[in-house]
Amino acid sequence: MSRRSVTQGPRVGEIMQSHEALLVLDIDEVVLEFIAPFQELLAEHGAHLSAESFRLTGNVRSLSTGAALTGSELDQVTMRLYEDQQERQKVVPGAVESLGRLAGTADIVFLTAMTPSFYPHRRALLDREGLAFPMIATERSKGAVVAELGVRWKGPLIFADDLPPNLVSVQRSYPAAHLIHLMANEAFRPHLPPLPNGALAAADWAEAESLILAILDGEPARTRGAA
Structure with missing residues (x-):
């Protein structure tokens, strides 16, 4: 099976690199409401x-x-x-503003498990909303893709997703990644499975941006209320 049959978007080696740090973001429930x-x-x-x-x-x-x-x-x-x-899908509150600021210190790549055939639909939506960052839509393990990205970016690599299993996948494939759980809708929050060790939880984009900046600055990043 060819890569293009399970993935749409730029190849890892084709993505422009402007910073040493990289922020890899899931889209549904992180950047767009699902x-x-x-x-x-x-x-x-x-x-x-x-x-x-x-x-x-x-x-x-x-x-x-x-x-x-x-x-x-x-x-x-x-x-x-x-x-x-x-x-139907709207941008998660605060995402555009936070990513606009964070783009000054880290490269940003969207990584979505959305069916790759809908890549043009999502690309058009993100571009319309001012979120023109590179996007990879793939059926592959997110951990495998993040590990490939980690070979190119030598600074901190931060991965944010709403699904704990994806955080686990990235931690296994690329242990150096900093993990953040972010989920816009609270319906499933009471039933969350455990986050992997070291993962941080953000309630919204204001908190996520604060955690990301702390990581990029080399400071201890703690979820609100942590000791």
């Missing part, structure tokens, strides 16, 4: 999300029958959201 527009789309399909565990399967039910939507049905809704993302 859960809120997903819930709106479910309502249009006569279904409702009730977050009782950290997964979609089993938590989305038909309003008329109470039956849980199957994985295949959820995939269809997700694909519809990605197809209509330019109309």
Whole structure:
């Protein structure tokens, strides 16, 4: 299977390098809202999300029958959201402003597990919102991609994602990465699985920016309320 069949976007070696530090960001629930527009789309399909565990399967039910939507049905809704993302997905509050400031001290790369065939849709949306940073859409392990990026950038590498398993993947593949958990919607926050050791949690972009700046400055970065 060729790389291009599972990945869209620039190759790692093609990305322009302006700083020694690198900030790698997931997109859904980190830069663009996902859960809120997903819930709106479910309502249009006569279904409702009730977050009782950290997964979609089993938590989305038909309003008329109470039956849980199957994985295949959820995939269809997700694909519809990605197809209509330019109309449905909004930028997470504070993301544009924070990234505009952080771009002065670190290179920024978007890394999304969104189905790569929707790359043009997302590229157009991000560009429209003033977020013209390089984007890689891939079905590969995020850890593998971050490890490749780490070969080129010799300064601090920071990775932010809303899904703890992706943070774990990056930690395993590139242990030097600084990890930040950031999730815009709070629906699933009470059911979060444990974060990997050393990962920091940010409630919003204001806190995430503060943590990132501390890491870039070589200072101890602590989540709010940590000892």
